[in-house]
Amino acid sequence: MNGKQAAGYRAVEWVKPGMTVGLGTGSTAYWAIQRIGERVKEGLEIKAIATSKASEKLARELNIPLFEAADIPHIDLTIDGADEVDPQMCLIKGGGGALLREKMVALKSDKLIVVADASKDVPVLGIFKLPIEVVPFACEWTLEHLRKQYDVPMEFRQQDGSIYVTDNGNYIVDASFGRITDPEKLAAELKAMTGVVDHGLFVGIAETVVLGNEDGTVTVR
Ligand code: 5RP
Numbered sequence: 001m002n003g004k005q006a007a008g009y010r011a012v013e014w015v016k017p018g019m020t021v022g023l024g025t026g027s028t029a030y031w032a033i034q035r036i037g038e039r040v041k042e043g044l045e046i047k048a049i050a051t052s053k054a055s056e057k058l059a060r061e062l063n064i065p066l067f068e069a070a071d072i073p074h075i076d077l078t079i080d081g082a083d084e085v086d087p088q089m090c091l092i093k094g095g096g097g098a099l100l101r102e103k104m105v106a107l108k109s110d111k112l113i114v115v116a117d118a119s120k121d122v123p124v125l126g127i128f129k130l131p132i133e134v135v136p137f138a139c140e141w142t143l144e145h146l147r148k149q150y151d152v153p154m155e156f157r158q159q160d161g162s163i164y165v166t167d168n169g170n171y172i173v174d175a176s177f178g179r180i181t182d183p184e185k186l187a188a189e190l191k192a193m194t195g196v197v198d199h200g201l202f203v204g205i206a207e208t209v210v211l212g213n214e215d216g217t218v219t220v221r
Pocket of ligand 1: 028099102
């Protein structure tokens with residue numbers, strides 16, 4: 001069992017019968033969804049909501065009962081991955097492009113458990129490029145505005161030679177900040193910018209982090 005699998009499996013121990021659970025996105029959340037699928041097969045009764053079309057597809061394949069947001073008044077627990085985690089449990093997310101739905105589901109949840117391999121544990125956020133989701137209309141203006149404000153390398157995410165489009169029909173700007181010394185300030189500034197829908201900084205949202213080590217052990221904090 002590698003670190004991602006170990007973290008994903010361990011986090012599912014928090015899932016109890018009757019809960020409504022948010023299903024994260026990415027290669028670590030994948031293992032949590034797999035484990036939830038196993039427990040559902042064994043008789044666990046839960047409701048779930050997915051944070052991306054990819055996780056929705058996986059959950060359907062595993063017969064995990066999925067519900068639309070309109071039918072979910074409250075989420076007990078969400079298990080999701082991260083691209084970076086700092087000592088204050090601030091996160092960079094969105095490497096998989098699902099940051100907006102991930103943040104909406106996390107904010108609706110009583111508890112967000114982050115699952116990641118130990119390489120995601122960093123002293124300061126910012127080596128991983130920060131994803132910023134922008135509306136397609138006048139996206140060049142938004143990029144120009146972002147570049148003027150921050151003067152760091154940033155570009156539209158590409159996929160297979162075309163601009164990457166999120167599940168919400170938006171684009172992503174990946175920005176290389178290098179060191180984000182005040183994530184709360186940057187999060188607020190980006191959120192206030194017209195044309196920006198949201199960004200991958202999660203500040204004060206994660207409650208528990210489960211880090212999976214290469215030897216299959218986990219560290220919980
Ligand atoms: C997707 C995410 C993922 O949780 C994040 O990119 C981590 O993915 P992985 O577990 O594959 O490393 O935020 O938008």
